Amino acid sequence: MALIVQKYGGTSVGSPDRIKNVARRIAKFHQRGDQVVVAVSAMSGETNRLIGLARDISSNPTPRELDVVVSTGEQVTIGLLCMALHELGVPAKSYTGGQVRILTDSAHTKARILDINDAPVRKDLDAGSVVVVAGFQGVDEHGNITTLGRGGSDTTGVALAAALNADECQIYTDVDGVYTTDPRVVPKARKLDKVTFEEMLELASQGSKILQIRAVEFAGKYKVKLRVLSSFEEEGEGTLITVEEDSQMEQPVITGIAFSRDEAKITVVGAPDVPGIAYKILGPIAEANIDVDMIVQNVGHAGATDFSFTVALGDLAKAKKALEDNMSQFNAKAIEIDDTMAKISVVGVGMRSHPGVASKVFETLANERINIQMISTSEIKIAVVIEEKYLELAARVLHKAFGLDQA
Amino acid sequence: MALIVQKYGGTSVGSPDRIKNVARRIAKFHQRGDQVVVAVSAMSGETNRLIGLARDISSNPTPRELDVVVSTGEQVTIGLLCMALHELGVPAKSYTGGQVRILTDSAHTKARILDINDAPVRKDLDAGSVVVVAGFQGVDEHGNITTLGRGGSDTTGVALAAALNADECQIYTDVDGVYTTDPRVVPKARKLDKVTFEEMLELASQGSKILQIRAVEFAGKYKVKLRVLSSFEEEGEGTLITVEEDSQMEQPVITGIAFSRDEAKITVVGAPDVPGIAYKILGPIAEANIDVDMIVQNVGHAGATDFSFTVALGDLAKAKKALEDNMSQFNAKAIEIDDTMAKISVVGVGMRSHPGVASKVFETLANERINIQMISTSEIKIAVVIEEKYLELAARVLHKAFGLDQA
Structure with missing residues (x-):
């Protein structure tokens, strides 16, 4: 039995059918006895739709109100995913960022997480429930809704894993791991089984879009074991992002x-x-x-x-x-x-x-x-x-x- | 100077352009010195879209999670309306039901309002700001998101007016008032200038769809002066729904x-x-x-x-x-x-x-x-x-x- 935090991106939850697939994957972990906390993004396209509405109103929308609008995307996903889990007979409860609560600073549209109250999550986990948390969002000390900026759902996942001292944080995405380089450009690119945080950080900041830089920084800082996996494949170990360099093996000079x-x-x-x-x-x-x-x-x-x-x-x-x-x-x-x-x-x-x-x-x-x-x-x-x-x-x-x- | 609560339904805020129109109307009241609190519905079609997503997941969605999903509709509107007010230079702040807070019982999808904390709203009003509140939603004592059931935004408006002891609660809709009967059926139907709560209650429960019955009951109970107006017309006094029967005038035998x-x-x-x-x-x-x-x-x-x-x-x-x-x-x-x-x-x-x-x-x-x-x-x-x-x-x-x- 392990405590696992899973994060599913917008493509992975992009339709009701895909949400059902995600629910089936979560149910497997739950059934084998793991405690599972899930952070989810908005359904793909939804955040852009909401930003488009805001831009129709104002070329320069007020950041506080933009956060109120945009944060609804993830809120829809948490509700739908819990319904899908209930359909499978898996107990599950949703939390918005404010409900958890994920306390951030007040920098609307690019807030930083200050603290996570893990008590309600732990209580639900101990009662046998899956916990589904809206990624990308939090709440400041005055109760204003904040968002962490694009890709912030990765950060939510990692921050939850750190707060809960999870055994592993699994980032599900539309690729099956981190590659030596972009396979669309270099057909001979290979999936890496392991990569260090430092390398991942350089790869992310140098243009690799798989993980958000802040999430990798956060994971490195709090020593969260991070794994990148495909949500569209049943099997596969993905890529493990580790703290320690593997000193027993001859290092390849270049990783990616x-x-x-x-x-x-x-x-x-x-x-x-x-x-x-x-x-x-x-x-x-x-x-x-x-x-x-x-x-x-x-x-x-x-x-x-x-x-x-x-x-x-x-x-x-x-x-x-x-x-x-x-x-x-x-x-x-x-x-x-x-x-x-x-x-x-x-x-x-x-x-x-x-x-x-x-x-x-x-x-x-x-x-x-x-x-x-x-x-x-x-x-x-x-x-x-x-x-x-x-x-x-x-x-x-x-x-x-x-x-x-x-x- | 008066304290006015206005409620705008889904059709009135059905597109970014309509939201801008609503903002212009609110700005007029604000500029003449009124304090304005606004309750809004989801953009027309949005609640049905969200319910449709839920039904794609489950034929019988969990009520708690359905409320999490459906309540996002009004949350989007409050943010957009505040942006539109800011564009006009009008200070405005949005509140979800949970942020106000509008305390309800825990009867998900058909909750009843127990209490409204008017302190933050009054503070903003006194600072010269328009306050925009998400209709239809609240939060129970455990912080769970609840909804009041279809048409509940009217109830939110009336409950806010009661809590704030407002001078008038204006319900903006797509008709310009209460009629003697449905003008689509009887071309000679006339708009009523006044109608009593008792009459409105009978008209509402007997099939008139203009106001939600619970909102009328609430308004009658707390003696809230209620007015039904069109959000698509610049002028017009709409229909006033009054507590007192006008004893000075000869009563018509039948009102509608x-x-x-x-x-x-x-x-x-x-x-x-x-x-x-x-x-x-x-x-x-x-x-x-x-x-x-x-x-x-x-x-x-x-x-x-x-x-x-x-x-x-x-x-x-x-x-x-x-x-x-x-x-x-x-x-x-x-x-x-x-x-x-x-x-x-x-x-x-x-x-x-x-x-x-x-x-x-x-x-x-x-x-x-x-x-x-x-x-x-x-x-x-x-x-x-x-x-x-x-x-x-x-x-x-x-x-x-x-x-x-x-x-």
């Missing part, structure tokens, strides 16, 4: 390759090469609430320097305007933008003991005459920005070069 | 004519004419949770009697089965059913001082050769059951006979 097409490069040309210039350029960007990813400042000559950085494609127009409005501050010659960029990252904890990884990345890309425009590294990751048209080629050759094609 | 096609007559033929026979026949009907409307027991002869009663058409099959299963109890010759019945009622407090009303009803119908099958009276109402095919004719001739055609 992540990439993102959602990149734009901005270059401030001919800025004065003086201390504080980076702050003068990036200050307005930060004020406009835009995340900057990679930053490169070239060696200056004749008192001038070129300063480049990348932002998400969706933020490009806003970033450009913020710079243009502040041109007088940093006195540059021109602002150049390039929206045909992509980022590709090789990730692996084995990199720590293998210093040759960076040069192998550069060599592999050079062999294909792919020009590297920017480079960023961490202890377990090397990321490069290249022209988007070379992305698939780069993914395939790197996948092969690091031996990921073979099991 | 209500009717219902939703009637079925059941006759138990040749039952023994002995004490207790009515109980033996109606006991099984009550046990099957079926409301009986009119009851007629004919004078017996040769030790036998015919016993007739009416039920709602939707309950006919269930009622017939309940009788057949218990035939041995009351030992009758046969059970006859007639599902082509209609009920028509003339209603008016003026009837109290005009004893000739009943005979005028009978005379008017007799002149048209319309046979009366059953009769039921109260202090302010005379209702008769006739063949459904004569219903429109009966409505027109009675409307004329009691002088309702003229203003």
Whole structure:
């Protein structure tokens, strides 16, 4: 008997039939004696429908009221899933975020979980009931409904697992695990049996969409055993995301390759090469609430320097305007933008003991005459920005070069 | 400056554009200095969509979970309406039933309001904000979400008006007031400026669908000044539903004519004419949770009697089965059913001082050769059951006979 937290995403609960399937899966665990807590997303499409209604009313909906509207999506799912469990004779009780209660801060549309009251959940579990909790939502100290932001249901699942000290947190999704890279781009991509939190974090932040970054951070911090599984397959162990690196085995140098097409490069040309210039350029960007990813400042000559950085494609127009409005501050010659960029990252904890990884990345890309425009590294990751048209080629050759094609 | 509670039904908030219209109307009241509390229904069609989802999961959804699902409809509306008010620069805050809190009993899908905590609402009103409350829903003492049953948003509006001691409770709907009878049937039907609670109650229970009976009862009990208005017209005073009969004016004898096609007559033929026979026949009907409307027991002869009663058409099959299963109890010759019945009622407090009303009803119908099958009276109402095919004719001739055609 184990205490298991399961999280089902929007596709897994996308129709009444799929909800019935999820109920059957939960019933199996319940019948073998496990205690099961389930966190669910809104039915696929529902959150977008609700946001669409809000946008029809206002181009800039009030965050508090947007949370009131959007949080109904998960509330519908918890009720429907409990009905489906009751149909199977499985006792089950639903909880909204406010009912649990999942206490968050008051940052509407992107709230953070502060505390979970596990007492009512434990009481129901001890009484033999499955507990179904609305993902993505909570309540602040004043009783206002909050949401955790897109993908927040993963975080709800992990936070519940942490609060309940669960044996495992299972994230059910429409893929059967974490892959060495995106199989749609690299047919030889393989499912990983295990990946460390650090690697998963790099893979997630570098473009892998399977798990929300905050959920992985949370799981790592509270040492929650996390497993990614497909809700559409009966069997399969998925991918286990572990705290500990497996020291008994020879580490593969590279675990996976992540990439993102959602990149734009901005270059401030001919800025004065003086201390504080980076702050003068990036200050307005930060004020406009835009995340900057990679930053490169070239060696200056004749008192001038070129300063480049990348932002998400969706933020490009806003970033450009913020710079243009502040041109007088940093006195540059021109602002150049390039929206045909992509980022590709090789990730692996084995990199720590293998210093040759960076040069192998550069060599592999050079062999294909792919020009590297920017480079960023961490202890377990090397990321490069290249022209988007070379992305698939780069993914395939790197996948092969690091031996990921073979099991 | 007044404190006004407004209730908008599903049709009035049926689309983002209609919600914007409602916001403009509320803004007018707010701008002239009124304090406004608004209760809203789900957008039209939404409650049925949600019930449909539940029925796809289970033919008999758990009431607690059905309430969790269905209550999301009103929650969406409160958020959208607040956004629309914010767009107009009007401060507004939404409340779910649980947030107010509207305390109910635990009778899921048909809960009754026990108490309303008006403190947070008053605080917001005093701060100059419009308060928007989800109709139809509440929360029980354990924090479970409850709903008040169909049409319950009217009750929410009236209960809020009572709790806040509001100057007026305005029920906005898709008609511009209460009419002497249904204008689709009698073209000469006129809008009433005033109607008493007693009359409205009889009109509502006799088939007028404008207001929910429980809301009228509630308003009468707590002396809430109630007004029915159209949400689609800019001007118009609607119909005021008052506590006091206007003693200064000559009362019209009859205020309105209500009717219902939703009637079925059941006759138990040749039952023994002995004490207790009515109980033996109606006991099984009550046990099957079926409301009986009119009851007629004919004078017996040769030790036998015919016993007739009416039920709602939707309950006919269930009622017939309940009788057949218990035939041995009351030992009758046969059970006859007639599902082509209609009920028509003339209603008016003026009837109290005009004893000739009943005979005028009978005379008017007799002149048209319309046979009366059953009769039921109260202090302010005379209702008769006739063949459904004569219903429109009966409505027109009675409307004329009691002088309702003229203003």
